[in-house]
Each structure stands twice: as structure tokens, then as C-alpha cells.
Amino acid sequence: MKRIVILGTGGTIAGQARSAADNTGYVAGTIGVADLIAAVPPLAAFPIDAEQVAQIDSKDMTFAVWRALAQRLAHHLAREEVAGIVVTHGTDTLEETAYFLHRVLAPTRPVVLTAAMRPAGALAADGPQNLLDAVRLASSQEARGVLVCMAGTIHAGCEVRKAHPYRVNAFDSGDAGPLAYIEEGALRRLRDWPHGEALGLAHVPHDDWPRVDIVLNHAGADGALVDALCALGARGIVAAGTGNGTLGAPLEAALLRAQAGGVAVLRTSRTARGRVIDTPGAVLPGAGVLTPVQARIELMLRLM
């Protein structure tokens, strides 16, 4: 049996509350990855290597953690004896980490991100089942790519997004829908595993990541934030437009000024699903199916 690597980064899955009935007032990222594994007895059947890469609430995710995580993943993916890798993560920025890893590593073996919506000691904690499902998925010979396994549902890392702040089934994949389900360890696959071309670790700098910000179109939006970001040295701006990436006239004018001054601009939609369909003659490029946070990562990677 090939080995499974579990990399811990923190999150609610490693969180602790004062009371078992408290699902929101807890501290994320306190229990070590070895203890998370020990709390799931069926994992004893798997040959597991565990490593603590970070111990944070994922709302505080940093470029340094992303880089360290990508490096550890690349290291373990180069080991012939490893079947797949699981990353325990917070749910808040899981979709960003998943998209980043998809673009940088595009692995041909499974890299499975998993998380929990309830802290480890909750009355009905979801983390242990999610971790077991993720390990089973990582050991499957058919799975590949950056995947997210939560609540028995498997999403592609390039499509997933957090869609609910409280429910255990908090993730979806927009219009694309889930890739597969995992039921008592058995995979029920609906679509092809994700694939892509890896940009590679050399693409990820130690520091000096380009500043890319997101601005939102809304009633009364003006261009003041865009001008301020340009003054701060932003190298890219993602516009989370209304509907089909539409922008109020003053905001659009400010973004056109920014683009003319050398700032890279991408237009996305603030709606939860669908894509931005470029209209003929559109001067600010649309980001297609990418959500605003995915487009921000895409733009950073392009600028690096």
C-alpha cells in the first residue's frame, strides 16, 4: 500500500471551543495534525506521514504559507511511494489555496484539501469524517489533481467556492457542479478529474508578490478606490462587476485610467455563478468563469 501524506495548516478542523455546543465561538488552528489523525481510528489502516506546515485560521492566510505549502507538496509529490496528499485547511480561504495550488502544481496524483465547519470537539463534528474521506480519496488510484473533499462531496480545486458561512455542506462549484461523491469510501464520479498545465514552483517568488486588489461595483461606486490603489502601487486590479461584469461609469473610467497607466485589470462578476461574457469591443478584459478571488490569483501569477 502506497503512503499518504497529511499536511496540517490549521482551520476549524483543528479548532477548539470551550463548549461542545458552540459551533462559532472557537479558536481555529489549535490541535496538531498528529492529534487530528489519532482521533480517527480507521486511519490506523493507512501508512501515513504527517507534517505541520502552518497552524493558522485561514482568514489569515499569507503568501509565505502558500509558498511553504506548495514547496512541501512538490517535495512529497516527487516521492514515488506516495499515493496522494491531504491538506487540512480552514474553510474561509480554502478556495483560494485550491486555485493557487491547481495553477502552480496541477498534480497528476490527488492533492486533497479538506476542512470542517465545526470545531473538533463539537457535538457533531464534521472534521473526522471529512479527513477519513479525504484520505480514502487521496489513496484512490483513479483520482488526480487538486481536489476538495467536504461533506461527502468532491469539487475541483479550480472551480470550488465557499457558498455558505455556517452549513456543514458549505462548498459548491458554481455552474460546473461537483466532480464526484464519496460514499462509505466508494467514489461515484460525475465528471473528469481536473487537469491543467503546472506553472511550477519557480513561478512563485519568496517575497515581493505583486499587489493585486479587488474592487466592487455597487450603487454609487466611484473610482476613488481605484485611484488610491494605483497610488499605493497596485500592479493589478480585479473588478468584481455587477451582472455580466458591468461597471458604473465613474468606476469604469478610473479602471481605464489605471489600465492606460500600466496596471493590469480583469473584469469578473460579483454574482455567485456563471461567467463574464465579453461583449464586442470590450476594453477591460473579462476573466471568464473565474470568481473575483480566483481572478486575483490568476493575475498575480501572470504578473510574477
Ligand code: ASP
Ligand atoms: N475561520 C476558519 C478558517 O478558515 C473557518 C473554518 O475553517 O471553517 O480557518
